[in-house]
Amino acid sequence: SEPLLEIQHLKKYFPIKQGLLNKTVANVKAVDDISLTIGRGETFGLVGESGSGKSTVGRSIVRLTEKTSGDILFKGQDIYKLSGEELRKIRPQMQLIFQDPYSSLNPRVRVGDAIGEALLDHGLAPKNEIRDRVKEVLGLCGLSSYHIDRFPHEFSGGQRQRIGIARALILNPDLIIADEPVSALDVSIQAQIINLFRKLQEDRGLTYLFISHDLSVVEHLCTRIGVMYLGTMMETGSRDELFKNPLHPYTKALLSAVPVPIPKLKRERIVLKGDIPSPVNPPSGCKFHTRCPFAVERCKSEVPEFRNVGSDHFVACHLV
Numbered sequence: 001s002e003p004l005l006e007i008q009h010l011k012k013y014f015p016i017k018q019g020l021l022n023k024t025v026a027n028v029k030a031v032d033d034i035s036l037t038i039g040r041g042e043t044f045g046l047v048g049e050s051g052s053g054k055s056t057v058g059r060s061i062v063r064l065t066e067k068t069s070g071d072i073l074f075k076g077q078d079i080y081k082l083s084g085e086e087l088r089k090i091r092p093q094m095q096l097i098f099q100d101p102y103s104s105l106n107p108r109v110r111v112g113d114a115i116g117e118a119l120l121d122h123g124l125a126p127k128n129e130i131r132d133r134v135k136e137v138l139g140l141c142g143l144s145s146y147h148i149d150r151f152p153h154e155f156s157g158g159q160r161q162r163i164g165i166a167r168a169l170i171l172n173p174d175l176i177i178a179d180e181p182v183s184a185l186d187v188s189i190q191a192q193i194i195n196l197f198r199k200l201q202e203d204r205g206l207t208y209l210f211i212s213h214d215l216s217v218v219e220h221l222c223t224r225i226g227v228m229y230l231g232t233m234m235e236t237g238s239r240d241e242l243f244k245n246p247l248h249p250y251t252k253a254l255l256s257a258v259p260v261p262i263p264k265l266k267r268e269r270i271v272l273k274g275d276i277p278s279p280v281n282p283p284s285g286c287k288f289h290t291r292c293p294f295a296v297e298r299c300k301s302e303v304p305e306f307r308n309v310g311s312d313h314f315v316a317c318h319l320v
């Protein structure tokens with residue numbers, strides 16, 4: 001399908017400043033040269049441990065954080081080259097959903113008003129139509145118009161995430177970036193919210209960038225998956241390719257932690273030593289070498305190239 005979002009060599013460094021002169025003494029390399037393309041109607045799962053930079057990718061797309069370098073194209077337009085007016089027009093088309101929608105809901109604002117607010121702000125509907133539009137999205141998100149005048153604290157975690165989704169959906173976006181949208185929820189509720197994402201995609205032809213630390217969450221929703229480690233993409237491929245034929249040791253380690261329903265498919269368990277290193281001074285060569293059970297000498301000095309190994313499967317590892 002035609003690309004909706006293209007990210008080319010994205011970098012986001014956060015400078016660490018020190019002293020009276022406020023000199024930059026180091027950089028947190030949160031995102032360190034990431035490229036990915038998401039086709040219209042696709043669901044791209046961006047996976048990695050916390051601190052891998054995946055949220056920063058999402059925030060750079062909607063410009064909640066400003067990139068350091070690289071290009072982000074939405075519908076072929078470089079979103080960092082748009083004028084203020086053009087950006088305002090395009091903003092509703094890309095919506096970000098957070099892990100905890102409660103933190104972005106004002107406790108004193110009725111949810112109907114919170115959901116309708118965005119429509120009003122963007123001038124996308126006349127005032128007298130807003131209540132009907134809110135009722136409509138509440139219904140689409142599995143809530144009812146009965147909830148419209150309630151306050152955020154009256155809802156459960158799963159319902160609050162439905163409110164978060166409704167608030168994004170009312171703007172009729174093309175792209176939804178969902179950052180750990182089910183991580184704070186009970187497993188039973190997670191499945192309901194994932195089913196809601198899937199249903200909305202079928203009904204509305206939405207495209208998703210779905211960010212998660214949990215491969216089992218993206219497994220049933222995503223068409224393509226990218227695995228990030230310390231700001232770098234280690235492997236990308238179709239969901240089937242990645243689950244059946246993972247090539248990067250880090251992907252294998254993440255997958256080996258995912259329970260398999262059929263015991264004979266049991267994957268070799270790979271346990272990683274230590275924690276994810278600091279992104280301030282990431283390891284030289286392959287950034288994963290300090291934790292990789294298969295590391296060889298050259299991994300410490302040579303950065304592995306991100307190579308296409310066939311069927312649109314890319315991997316950055318010297319041993320592949």
Ligand code: SF4
Pocket residue numbers: 248249250286287288289290292293294295296299304316317318319
């Ligand atoms: Fe492991 Fe070396 Fe491959 Fe990096 S390049 S994943 S350290 S084997």
Ligand code: MG
Pocket residue numbers: 050051054055
């Ligand atoms: Mg995060």
